Amino acid sequence: MPELPEVEISRRGIAPHVTGRAVSRVIVRQAKLRWPIPPLEHLEGQVVRGVERRAKYLLLQFDHGTLILHLGMSGSLRVLPTASPPQRHDHFEIQFDDLVLRLRDPRRFGAVLWSTDPPETHPLLRDLGPEPLSEDFDGDYLYSQARRRRVAIKSLIMDGRIVVGVGNIYATEALFLAGIHPARSCARISRSRLVRLAEQIKAVLTAAIAQGGTTLRDFQREDGRPGYFVQSLQIYGRAGQACPRCGSSIKVRQIGQRTSAWCPRCQH
DNA sequence: AAATTCTCCTGAAGGC
DNA sequence: TGCCTTCAGGAGAATT
Numbered sequence: 001m002p003e004l005p006e007v008e009i010s011r012r013g014i015a016p017h018v019t020g021r022a023v024s025r026v027i028v029r030q031a032k033l034r035w036p037i038p039p040l041e042h043l044e045g046q047v048v049r050g051v052e053r054r055a056k057y058l059l060l061q062f063d064h065g066t067l068i069l070h071l072g073m074s075g076s077l078r079v080l081p082t083a084s085p086p087q088r089h090d091h092f093e094i095q096f097d098d099l100v101l102r103l104r105d106p107r108r109f110g111a112v113l114w115s116t117d118p119p120e121t122h123p124l125l126r127d128l129g130p131e132p133l134s135e136d137f138d139g140d141y142l143y144s145q146a147r148r149r150r151v152a153i154k155s156l157i158m159d160g161r162i163v164v165g166v167g168n169i170y171a172t173e174a175l176f177l178a179g180i181h182p183a184r185s186c187a188r189i190s191r192s193r194l195v196r197l198a199e200q201i202k203a204v205l206t207a208a209i210a211q212g213g214t215t216l217r218d219f220q221r222e223d224g225r226p227g228y229f230v231q232s233l234q235i236y237g238r239a240g241q242a243c244p245r246c247g248s249s250i251k252v253r254q255i256g257q258r259t260s261a262w263c264p265r266c267q268h
Numbered sequence: 269a270a271a272t273t274c275t276c277c278t279g280a281a282g283g284c
Numbered sequence: 285t286g287c288c289t290t291c292a293g294g295a296g297a298a299t300t
Contacts, residue, residue: 002271034274056272073272074299107299109272151292160273168271216271257294259270
């Protein structure tokens, strides 16, 4: 579930608690995430200089390198008192003098990596497209990318090389808001409609961040609260229900191996 | 059933 | 015809 809004909510939640603080201890309970968690004893005594985000990666900056975190499909970060007992699937934590930053990830698709090089040169981040909420991403850019590809528009906007952070939930919602069928070939959509799509991607991500993200099941904010944007979802997860705009029955099928819902009357 | 995305594989298509 | 590169799509990886 963590898409860009959930990762940004996590970043904003943990940054004030850990920035400027020195690590007292790092504990790895289960190193087998997507890739093995590397040895991190060298972090002890080091000060967190900042918490940044690139795509769905969280970047904890230290003087001698960057800790790269990814929440995968089911990960969440919490800030807790040091004495809090770990629970099932709490795989990794960074202890500070009076609190702990703890990663829980039942499905273990997340990642904890260390990079001494600038994070933007890391193989995982090197080939990523622009941030969707930046000025580098707009309708003209989307049009320039769409005209030279032959995939469904939904697959295009979920491709991190084109634009980062747009996962299944927000891609589904943005396409509904823009009135575009998710399976439409991306090269056969007008510039003006792609301008509208870029606008709606920005709008839905911004609204979701304002609501604390979307909690379907696993996602928690740093203090344990859920995100509330699930109440604002109009199409995602509503197959068979009435379209909120026209009342037609919402359809669903797989597009690019991902479940895709759309309104057959509002989206073309 | 499935929110993530890398890696590995196959096959098609384009450039020269 | 062949070689190389890019593009597209599928499977598998973990768990409740």
